[in-house]
Amino acid sequence: MNSADFPANAPGVSRTAFTAAAARAAHLLVDAAPVIFSDPLAERFLGERAEELLAYHRLHGEHPVLAGARAEAVCRSRFTEARLLRRNSGIDQYVILGAGLDSFAYRTPPGRFRVFEVDHPATQAAKRELLARAGVAEPPSVTFVPVDFEAEQPRERLVQCGLDPVRPVFVSWLGVTVYLTPAAIAATLRDLGGLAPGSEIVTDHLLPPELRDAAGNAYAEAVGPVVAGQGEPWHTFLSPAALATLLRDAGFEVVEQAGQQHSIAAELWQRTDALRPAALSALAHARLPHRTG
Template identity: 80%
Template sequence: MTAADFPGIAPRVSRTAFTAAAARAAHLLVDTGPLIFSDTLAAVVLGDHAEELLAYHHLHGAHPVLAGARTQAVCRSRFTEDRLLRVNSGIDQYVILGAGLDSFAYRDTSARFRVFEVDRPATQAAKRELLERAGVAVPPSVTFVPVDFEADPLRERLVQSGLDPFRPVFVSWLGVTMYLTRKAILATLTVLGGLAPGSEIVADHLLPPELRDAAGNGYAEAVAPVAAEQGEPWQTFLSPAAMAGLLREAGFEAVEQAGQRESVDARLWDRTDALRPAALSALTHARIPERPGN
């Protein structure tokens, strides 16, 4: 699938924004349950592209690549939102890096969070167009933060957009690190490490080949060449220890790490459909510790 499959919009948006949303949407339509994650707006936001994208999952839902894509998408979303929404955390600022077609702000009815969606300007313009076409209103709690990640100062753009840097922030960074160099990952984490103590992050990362199982390596061998052909090559693979090390260097402490199997309740793997946990990627949840004297 190429940009030509999304006339008028896709040339401005990463292909992965569409395929990730399609994977979340397809989970509700293809998999028999129990549900791992319920993104009730994913298909709506895909709009005119939903039928074609979801047809792949309807017709070939048990294919290891498509089932693997759904597993990865729903596990990381469930893990992240469970930690974001836990009771009494005291955090009410939520930054979504590389927001793509993430729908949290349009599903959440708690009015608890001010959400900062960070992405390239073109991607945000396309998303807003898709939301408008779908009749989905942008709530006042949402702030779009347009950032050229290669040129713009992230912290400055966030503060200019209304983020309070003196209060804790929850950051999600999903489906992005594999496309960046290790140096670029550390640079972004270092900026985030300058946020207020008590701030948290959940980031996912692909495992190196030696830490993957057969299913994980099979998925990588099938998908990585396609991603490269689409102009989005995978560049960095990190072990949990390596990711924890980068976070520590940036000022965070890892508090939890999980593969796909451990990222959700074990009972969710008691299923009869094609979803199976693979050793392909991992999630790290980290926190900025209180500084001495605070």
């Protein structure tokens, strides 16, 4: 098959969705214990690009940029799913904004969550073709919701696709905000602020240069121009305080914020491989309060 026909090469498909999945897959292949996050389907989801993308990690796994990509991908995934899967939350609707090649719905026993994968239509089409080629069935618990975050808001589309608007929702929004304008980020958060009380969100953001450490700045200086050259330039860097303000303005209460180092348990950083925490990005967990009176 001609490489031009491969789903990842179709116009509008997110290249960073593939590099993020490769980082999750490579963590299980090149990094030592303890495992920070296990995504056993990530390699299969890469399809015919798996060998190419994983070769970089296998051959140059200790390179700071590749190790940094793995640390970034697995820390944010562990942080998010730990909060989603906690007991007695009462939430069974899970919305993944910018789902890319996320595999949660395909490696989780069906029944607990109805999963809504929200992404650009081209990226979704590529993912569904990859699933079919890999022999991975689309479970009935998954609904694909096509949205262009710069042009439209997700909540109305989610309701049209079956989201129950009167019951709380858990939203993950990972690896996306840096590619949007500040206005688009604020508009999306305001839109999500109209979800049912008790709804929660976990999102991440890249830090501005003055809040990064040397490792974080080196990573940004190496990766930023590459993704821009692939048609996905970085637009927005936020401090934790700035993101907290955006969340509060949208009606959310901030539950916790954490940099990469404190996003996972300290013992997971006791490592013999190349993974090290960097001041590159931060995560926020927030919820919509229950109304009183």
